[in-house]
Each structure stands twice: as structure tokens, then as C-alpha cells.
Amino acid sequence: MARRGYTKKEARRHRTNMRILAGLVDFFGTVGGFVVILLCAVILTQIIAWFRGDIEQVFQSLLSPLVEAFEGTPAG
Secondary structure, three states: OOOOOOOHHHHHHHHHHHHHHHHHHHHHHHHHHHHHHHHHHHHHHHHHHHHHHHHHHHHHHHHHHHHHHHHOOOOO
8 A cells, every 4th residue: 555645735834833842841841930930939938938937946845955054064
């Protein structure tokens, strides 16, 4: 069974369809990339806010044993 070739009109239509498909893929890729970047920015903001709220407690828990150690020793 011999395969027939494309006519110029069919080839042009096929090329146009492929360009449209490539444009749609580019568009959705760009939108998807923007969403991923936005999501990363939100996550980073949440991590920074969590760190700011928690850093005082972390330092307090780290310094507490040191303060207790110095308070427990007799001075002079």
C-alpha cells in the first residue's frame, strides 16, 4: 500500500496547526512557570514569617541552660 504525500494546502494546514499547538504549549508553560514561581515566593514568605516568630523561642531555649549554669555556681 503506497502512502500518498501531502498536497501543499494540507502541508500548510498541518504546519499552521503545529504552530498553534506550539504556541498553546508555550503559553501554558509560561503560565505554569509563573504559578510555580508564585508558589515558591509564598512558601518562602511563610518560612521567613515562621522563622521570625520562632527565633526568640529558639534562642531562649539555647540560652536557658547557660544562664542556669552560671546562676548555679557560687560567685567569688
